[in-house]
Amino acid sequence: MDETQSPHSEPERELSSSWAAAFQAAFPHTIAVMTGYLFMGMAFGILLQSQGYSQWWALFMSVVIYAGAMQFVAVDVLTSPFAPFSAFILTLMVNARHVFYGFSLLDIFKGFGRLKGYLIFGLTDETFSLICSVPPPPAIPRDRFYLALTILDHIYWISGCTLGAFLGSRLSFNTRGIDFVMTALFVAILVEQWRQKRNRPPALAGLAATGLCLFLFGPENFILPAMALVVLLLILGRSFMEGRFLER
Amino acid sequence: MSFSQAIITVLVIAAGTLATRALAFLLFPAGRAVPSCISYLGKVLPSATIALLIVYCVKHVEPLEPPYGLAELAAIILVAVLQHFFKIMLLSIIAGTAAYMLLLQWVFV
Numbered sequence: 001m002d003e004t005q006s007p008h009s010e011p012e013r014e015l016s017s018s019w020a021a022a023f024q025a026a027f028p029h030t031i032a033v034m035t036g037y038l039f040m041g042m043a044f045g046i047l048l049q050s051q052g053y054s055q056w057w058a059l060f061m062s063v064v065i066y067a068g069a070m071q072f073v074a075v076d077v078l079t080s081p082f083a084p085f086s087a088f089i090l091t092l093m094v095n096a097r098h099v100f101y102g103f104s105l106l107d108i109f110k111g112f113g114r115l116k117g118y119l120i121f122g123l124t125d126e127t128f129s130l131i132c133s134v135p136p137p138p139a140i141p142r143d144r145f146y147l148a149l150t151i152l153d154h155i156y157w158i159s160g161c162t163l164g165a166f167l168g169s170r171l172s173f174n175t176r177g178i179d180f181v182m183t184a185l186f187v188a189i190l191v192e193q194w195r196q197k198r199n200r201p202p203a204l205a206g207l208a209a210t211g212l213c214l215f216l217f218g219p220e221n222f223i224l225p226a227m228a229l230v231v232l233l234l235i236l237g238r239s240f241m242e243g244r245f246l247e248r
Numbered sequence: 249m250s251f252s253q254a255i256i257t258v259l260v261i262a263a264g265t266l267a268t269r270a271l272a273f274l275l276f277p278a279g280r281a282v283p284s285c286i287s288y289l290g291k292v293l294p295s296a297t298i299a300l301l302i303v304y305c306v307k308h309v310e311p312l313e314p315p316y317g318l319a320e321l322a323a324i325i326l327v328a329v330l331q332h333f334f335k336i337m338l339l340s341i342i343a344g345t346a347a348y349m350l351l352l353q354w355v356f357v
Binding site: 053057065067079088092094095096102109120176185188192193198200203204210219227242 | 259304344
């Protein structure tokens with residue numbers, strides 16, 4: 001140990017090097033998310049500005065909302081009559097799956113102190129998947145590693161959205177139909193989930209229940225009954241699922 | 249919608265998003281046991297929810313009116329096939345979206 005150093009510089013160096021190390025370790029795992037978020041963020045930005053909202057709105061929304069599917073739905077909401085209560089309920093329903101991300105992470109986030117708030121705020125589908133699948137490197141504090149993942153993903157998203165809105169008005173090609181990117185994402189995710197047999201009955205229940213409710217209640221009113229029916233079907237099917245597919 | 253109404257709408261949506269992400273941590277602070285039913289739903293809801301969201305995305309489609317949702321159907325099949333065989337998310341998404349936009353703008357005008 002170098003005895004000429006003051007007692008303060010060692011912990012400070014460890015502090016900053018542990019943050020730098022956390023980001024260095026986290027970055028390679030986020031490359032796939034980076035390409036995805038840049039692309040989807042740009043699609044959102046293009047769509048948003050086509051409805052008359054500038055890149056500053058894209059920046060604002062991607063910073064405070066930070067949710068892919070919901071931001072696309074939000075474009076729809078922003079071009080409809082002002083209805084904040086119904087917007088809030090719609091948000092709870094579209095983002096309901098995030099409730100269950102929290103349940104899955106209760107143990108992983110235990111004891112994480114002040115950083116926990118931002119980690120919770122940043123629980124997107126992709127960040128959640130990373131946290132569940134990437135083991136933190138042994139030398140790096142777990143909470144900082146997860147925070148680095150979350151911050152990086154958020155930066156990619158903000159960049160994509162803002163850039164898309166900025167470029168959108170300057171693009172010359174017709175962007176009609178670009179909102180399909182969200183449908184495509186969910187279909188691709190479902191294909192991946194379908195590979196595991198235990199996900200198939202719930203997926204089928206989801207499709208059937210939602211399709212039925214769409215038919216019965218129409219596009220404006222079907223989400224709430226659909227979610228209720230889905231939960232009901234899943235609970236009714238619990239002994240079947242636990243008997244055949246799941247560990248208790 | 250006015251400027252301040254739009255701001256309020258965005259903030260309401262942001263609050264709703266944060267609420268769904270925080271709910272589990274608010275209901276079950278350190279130590280409180282998670283009921284087995286909740287834990288079961290945590291395993292089965294993700295797939296069901298993705299399926300629900302797919303139907304939500306195509307809710308505007310009218311299968312009995314021209315163009316009968318054919319653009320959506322074709323593009324969804326393309327995404328599913330590409331993802332099944334190549335397992336490259338970005339490829340499936342980009343190709344499917346491009347196909348949908350082409351169909352929408354040139355074929356099913």
